[in-house]
Amino acid sequence: MEQFVSYLTIFLIAVFVGIEVINRIPPLLHTPLMSGSNAISGITVIGAILTLHTTNHWIIQVLGFLAIVAATINVIGGFVVTHRMLGMFKKKD
Amino acid sequence: MEKAYINLIYLVSSILFIIGLKLLSHPKTAVRGNFTGALGMFLAVVGVFFEYGTITQNDIIIIGAGLLVGTAIGTFIALKVEMTGMPQLVALLNGLGGLASFLVGGNSLMEILQPGHDTKQLADLQFTISTAATGIIGAVTLTGSLIAFGKLQGLISEKAVRYFGDQIVKVLFLIGALYLGYLNVIEPTKIEWYWYIVLVASILGVLLVIPIGGADMPVVIALLNSYSGLAASATGFVLGNNVLIISGSLVGASGILLTQIMCKAMNRSLPNVLFGGLGAATSSADTGDIYTGKTKATSAEEVAMLLDMAQRVVIVPGYGMAVAQAQHAVRELYNQLTDKGIEVEFAIHPVAGRMPGHMNVLLAEADIPYDKMKEMDEINPTFNTVDVVIINGANDVVNPLAKTDPGSPIAGMPILDVDKAKTIIVIKRSLSPGFAGVPNPLFIQENCLMYFQDGKKATQEIVTALKDT
Numbered sequence: 001m002e003q004f005v006s007y008l009t010i011f012l013i014a015v016f017v018g019i020e021v022i023n024r025i026p027p028l029l030h031t032p033l034m035s036g037s038n039a040i041s042g043i044t045v046i047g048a049i050l051t052l053h054t055t056n057h058w059i060i061q062v063l064g065f066l067a068i069v070a071a072t073i074n075v076i077g078g079f080v081v082t083h084r085m086l087g088m089f090k091k092k093d
Numbered sequence: 094m095e096k097a098y099i100n101l102i103y104l105v106s107s108i109l110f111i112i113g114l115k116l117l118s119h120p121k122t123a124v125r126g127n128f129t130g131a132l133g134m135f136l137a138v139v140g141v142f143f144e145y146g147t148i149t150q151n152d153i154i155i156i157g158a159g160l161l162v163g164t165a166i167g168t169f170i171a172l173k174v175e176m177t178g179m180p181q182l183v184a185l186l187n188g189l190g191g192l193a194s195f196l197v198g199g200n201s202l203m204e205i206l207q208p209g210h211d212t213k214q215l216a217d218l219q220f221t222i223s224t225a226a227t228g229i230i231g232a233v234t235l236t237g238s239l240i241a242f243g244k245l246q247g248l249i250s251e252k253a254v255r256y257f258g259d260q261i262v263k264v265l266f267l268i269g270a271l272y273l274g275y276l277n278v279i280e281p282t283k284i285e286w287y288w289y290i291v292l293v294a295s296i297l298g299v300l301l302v303i304p305i306g307g308a309d310m311p312v313v314i315a316l317l318n319s320y321s322g323l324a325a326s327a328t329g330f331v332l333g334n335n336v337l338i339i340s341g342s343l344v345g346a347s348g349i350l351l352t353q354i355m356c357k358a359m360n361r362s363l364p365n366v367l368f369g370g371l372g373a374a375t376s377s378a379d380t381g382d383i384y385t386g387k388t389k390a391t392s393a394e395e396v397a398m399l400l401d402m403a404q405r406v407v408i409v410p411g412y413g414m415a416v417a418q419a420q421h422a423v424r425e426l427y428n429q430l431t432d433k434g435i436e437v438e439f440a441i442h443p444v445a446g447r448m449p450g451h452m453n454v455l456l457a458e459a460d461i462p463y464d465k466m467k468e469m470d471e472i473n474p475t476f477n478t479v480d481v482v483i484i485n486g487a488n489d490v491v492n493p494l495a496k497t498d499p500g501s502p503i504a505g506m507p508i509l510d511v512d513k514a515k516t517i518i519v520i521k522r523s524l525s526p527g528f529a530g531v532p533n534p535l536f537i538q539e540n541c542l543m544y545f546q547d548g549k550k551a552t553q554e555i556v557t558a559l560k561d562t
Contacts, residue, residue, distance in 0.1 A: 004219035007330055007338055014339040017111060018346030025118040027443055027468055030351060030450030031179060033117050034318050036127055038186050040110050041321045041344040043134065043337055044193040045163075046141045047328040049156055051200035053145055054210075060203055063196045065159045071193035072163020073170070074186050074321075079131045080171035081182060086127060088176075088457035089120045 032085045039078025045071035094143040102140035103336035109133030110340050114347070120463055137336050176458040177415050180314055180447040184241040187314075187321040191234025194324035195291055198227030201331050202287055215281040223330035224281075225274035228290040229297075230327055234320040236298030241313055244302075245447055251307035259304055260368060266297040305366065307412075308489065308528030310447045312355045312366045319348025351449050358443035358469075360495075360505040383532045384524050391518065391542035393551070396483075397558035399516055403480035405436045407472065409509055410452045411445050413486015413521065417548035423485065424459035425556050438465050440472045440482075440509050442490035469509055476513040484511060484519045486548045488527030493535055503529045517541040520551040 025033050048067035051060065110133045116126025142148070148156075174182045202224050205214055214220045243249040270293045277286040305313050322344025329337025356363050400406060408423060430437045439461065445452045453466055476482070484491055487509075495506040511517055512535055519536060522545060526532055535541055544551050 001219070003333065004330075007219070007333070007335075010335055011326060011330075011338050011342050014107075014342035015346045018114070018343040019350055021111060021115045021118075021343075022347045022350050027354075027441070027450055028453045028463055028466060029117060029120065029123060030354075031183075031448060031454045032123060032127070032450070033114075033347065034315070034351065034449065035179070035183055035186070036117055036130060037114065037344045037347040038183060038190070038318055038321065040113075040130055040134070040340045041187075041190045041318075041325045042193070043137060043340040044190060044197055044325045044328050045160075046137055046334065047197040047325075047332050047337055048159075048193055048200075049138075049141050049145065050332055050334070051197055051204055052152055052155060053204075055204050055207055056151065057203070057207055060200050060207075061155055063200050063203075065155050067193040067196035067200065068156060068159030069163040069166070070189040070196070072160050073167040074190045074193065075134055076164045076167030077171045077182070077186050078167075079127060079134070080168055081174060081179070082127045083124065084171065085176070085179070085454055085457070086120075086124045088454070088460075089123065089463055 029089070032082050032089070035078050035085065036082040039075050039082065042071045042074030042078060045075060096144075099140055099144045100335065102136060102143065103334070106133040106136040106140065107336050107339040109136065110343055114343060140336070176454055177418060178246075179454055180310065180451060181242050181245040183448060184238045184245060184314055184317065187317045188235045188238030188242065190321035191231045191238060191324050193231075194321075194328050195228050195231030195235070197328045198224045198231065198331055199284075199287055199291070202281065203284055206282060206284060212282075218278065220331060221278040221281045222274075223327050224287065225277045225290060227324060227327040227331055228277070228287055229270050229274060229294045230320055230324040232291045232294035233298035233301065234317060234324050236295045237302040237313075237320070238298075238317050240299055240302040241310065241317060244307065245310060249303075253306035254303045259300070263297065263300050266293060266300060270294045270297055301367070306528060307447070308444075309359075309366050311444050311449050311451070312352055312359075312363070314448045315348050315351035315355055316363075317348070319345050319352060322346075322348055355444055355449055358507065359503075360507065383534070384537060387537040388524070388543050389541070391544050393544075393554035393558040395542070396518055396544060396555050397562050399481050399518070400430060400435070400555070400559060401433070401562050403435055405438075405479050406430055407438050407440050407476070407479045407482045407511075407514065409440045409442075409482060409484045409487050409491060409511060410456065411485060411487025411490065412447065413488075414548045415446055415451065415455055415486070417486065417550075419485060419549035419552050420455045420459040422549050422552035422556065423456070424461055426552050426559075427461060427465075429556060429559050438467050438472065440469065440511075441466055442469055442487070442509055445487060445490055469507060473510045476510045479514040481516045481518060482511045482514040484517065484521075485552065486520065488521070488533060489529045489531075491535060492527070492529075492531065492533045494531055494533070501529075501531055503531060511535070512538060515540065518544055520544045520546060520548055522547055
């Protein structure tokens with residue numbers, strides 16, 4: 001329970017930080033913001049890697065592999081496409 | 094490595110995520126922001142290998158192959174996607190995030206159930222409740238996103254699919270998922286419960302998104318973005334990992350904020366978008382009567398003449414422009430007009446397109462300078478100094494009924510005040526109503542000319558006609 005409350009504290013503080021930071025983003029950049037933040041949600045890849053620890057049951061390995069693939073597509077796809085989009089927003093002379 | 098040091102690595106990567114998002118707030122620093130975020134992710138992955146400790150050859154193969162395959166697919170689709178397909182891609186990526194999350198939840202549970210593992214954690218409510226939450230949020234995110242993807246890609250009807258008693262069915266599935274979550278908590282040794290949660294929540298995700306129509310997609314995409322973050326955060330609670338909790342909640346917050354902005358731009362509440370009937374029940378009132386004999390059709394030559402005499406022109410892009418892939422033609426028109434010394438700006442309604450900021454991306458793709466793209470609040474007070482406004486494939490966002498008819502489905506929605514411009518040119522294929530299903534009295538206004546044509550063709554024809562003048 002004590003552990004839970006400290007996690008909850010971190011969660012809520014991060015939510016407020018997120019709102020403060022993102023509040024200032026102009027509508028012009030809303031799409032890159034979405035794809036960029038989307039890439040960050042692929043952080044689950046950390047979790048996916050960790051669940052393979054200390055186990056060699058095949059089901060866990062298969063599901064873990066799938067989770068790593070899905071999360072990595074999320075991460076790489078998100079960052080790459082955001083980069084592509086932002087290149088278009090560069091100031092033209 | 095000591096756990097404290099590993100957590101320190103995670104802390105640094107969390108901070109990099111926050112700084113990265115902050116830098117995304119200006120076009121000049123945004124590229125750096127994206128790199129900062131990617132660096133944070135890289136650092137987190139480095140951290141996880143330290144946390145992993147001794148790694149067997151078998152693990153290296155699985156993890157390495159997973160990372161490689163994911164990187165290859167991710168890079169491929171990100172480089173290949175067209176800018177008009179951006180909403181679909183974001184929907185798909187959201188869904189994959191949800192998929193990864195519920196798989197991690199299931200794996201964590203199964204791992205503990207393996208013989209020889211410490212089952213003490215199963216008595217821990219934090220673990221079991223957050224596992225159930227991961228299953229529900231992750232699965233809803235996956236299937237909801239897939240439905241959104243299907244709608245945006247035109248694989249399934251973009252229309253709001255409604256049926257008798259749909260609200261009750263949704264509530265029943267939600268209660269079902271929550272009840273299974275409860276069973277998972279009191280009987281965590283039965284792994285079946287977890288997969289039943291995933292199954293029921295998957296159906297719930299479909300039911301939640303299928304009744305939402307195309308014009309509400311900016312809200313849905315933003316909301317699913319938030320869910321994918323919450324799902325990642327929930328896996329952080331399962332694994333007791335701060336970097337997952339922090340980054341997940343950042344994404345969750347960003348999604349919720351955008352959801353709110355989109356709802357405000359449509360003057361609707363979130364429950365109204367999710368459960369309301371806009372676009373579904375509204376009968377397509379006999380629009381023929383309203384327009385008959387009162388609209389004035391125009392031609393490329395006439396438009397070119399009007400433009401030639403104009404000093405200030407504003408272009409309003411809408412979903413019709415995106416569908417017609419007309420952004421490059423619009424850029425040509427922009428070039429030609431500015432060459433003639435005419436001031437050209439773009440008026441962008443927050444919910445134009447299929448995701449927040451969609452129009453800006455399309456125009457940026459066509460090399461239109463971002464300082465020419467004006468937000469609604471900025472450009473609205475200036476419409477009375479506009480000589481010609483060209484509406485390319487937008488409808489509801491310029492419908493004056495939003496202000497004048499309190500009974501209209503779009504009543505109260507902030508709109509672009511194009512009716513104040515000297516001349517209005519509407520490029521539209523027919524007089525069919527927009528998503529909201531209401532006729533647009535703008536079309537019969539004295540100074541409004543209808544150019545019945547596909548958004549791209551029309552623009553090209555105007556460009557050609559301008560060359561001849």
